[in-house]
Amino acid sequence: MDKPFISLCPEITRADALTLMDWLEDEDVTRFLSDSRHVSRFIEQVIGRVQLPVLTHLFNQGGRFFMAYDRHDVPVGFVRLVKQGAECEMVLVIGNRDNWGRKLGASAIREGLKLAFFDMRAEKLIAKIHPDNVRSLKAFLHGGFVLESESPVMKSLSMSSERYLRLLRESPAAHTSDIYITEIDKARLKNLVEVERGPTVFELEHEIERAIVVDPWNVADDVITMNSKALLHVDDEEREVALVYPEDADECAGKLSVFSDIGTAILGYRAGDAFSWRMPNRTCHIRIGKVLYQPEAAGHYHL
Numbered sequence: 001m002d003k004p005f006i007s008l009c010p011e012i013t014r015a016d017a018l019t020l021m022d023w024l025e026d027e028d029v030t031r032f033l034s035d036s037r038h039v040s041r042f043i044e045q046v047i048g049r050v051q052l053p054v055l056t057h058l059f060n061q062g063g064r065f066f067m068a069y070d071r072h073d074v075p076v077g078f079v080r081l082v083k084q085g086a087e088c089e090m091v092l093v094i095g096n097r098d099n100w101g102r103k104l105g106a107s108a109i110r111e112g113l114k115l116a117f118f119d120m121r122a123e124k125l126i127a128k129i130h131p132d133n134v135r136s137l138k139a140f141l142h143g144g145f146v147l148e149s150e151s152p153v154m155k156s157l158s159m160s161s162e163r164y165l166r167l168l169r170e171s172p173a174a175h176t177s178d179i180y181i182t183e184i185d186k187a188r189l190k191n192l193v194e195v196e197r198g199p200t201v202f203e204l205e206h207e208i209e210r211a212i213v214v215d216p217w218n219v220a221d222d223v224i225t226m227n228s229k230a231l232l233h234v235d236d237e238e239r240e241v242a243l244v245y246p247e248d249a250d251e252c253a254g255k256l257s258v259f260s261d262i263g264t265a266i267l268g269y270r271a272g273d274a275f276s277w278r279m280p281n282r283t284c285h286i287r288i289g290k291v292l293y294q295p296e297a298a299g300h301y302h303l
Helices: 014-024 036-049 104-119 134-142 161-170 183-195 201-210 261-266
Strands: 007-009 064-069 075-084 087-094 124-129 146-151 154-160 180-182 212-214 229-234 237-244 255-257 274-278 283-293
Touching (some): 007 104, 007 274, 014 075, 064 104, 075 104, 087 104, 104 124, 104 134, 134 154, 154 161, 180 183, 183 201, 183 212, 201 261, 261 274, 261 283
Parallel strands (some): 180 212, 237 255
Antiparallel strands (some): 075 087, 229 237
């Protein structure tokens, strides 16, 4: 659980806005942020004029704004994604200097890539970075971005959707555990993803694309495949669940749809794996205790 972890939350509260203002008063934070003065004025005006607890709609004018939280649900920065046509631009800030050097920026970049390509369906993601912003340049280049153009005051880095998918499959991030999916499960899930709608579908699509595809006759018997039953530890709660297709879901009976938050989260993990996963309003910590039943291990290949 000590691996770098960032989740991007689309809801922006009044408390978030006040935190943003504090960050933007730090010259080291705003030094390379070209529109920091405009953003500061905008936030100040919003707080002064709008007496609402949730300000999401105001921050999403002209783009999509996300607060970046660590695994303890503490805000550590923000990501802004602005899509124009097939291209999307990312602006990333880690707001508190105490968090610099913890590789949270790299984790935020990975989450931004997921949103840009799977949720917003961009064909290219761009980051414009000042040449002196060495820390950001290293983070984006290490994340697979390539230099597209440069001037004395700006370097433009980019990532195409094709390159992103290739890196996702061939060069998984060091902080993530490998997950596994059978050929049969992948084919069926991809067909479902194409017609399903909902805020978490892109998360499942991402997991399907990054998973290592295995023959159903050779999958390890401690992997959670579709229709498997497993004993989980979700935060401090022990739960026995079955991972099922949407038509078989019954949460009261412990049958979790693969489109549900925890259903998507556990697909492909093995007994003993532990990881953090963002729920709608919090981050939960999941450990796979034991796989109690796996169709493939039982010779049931067509459930």
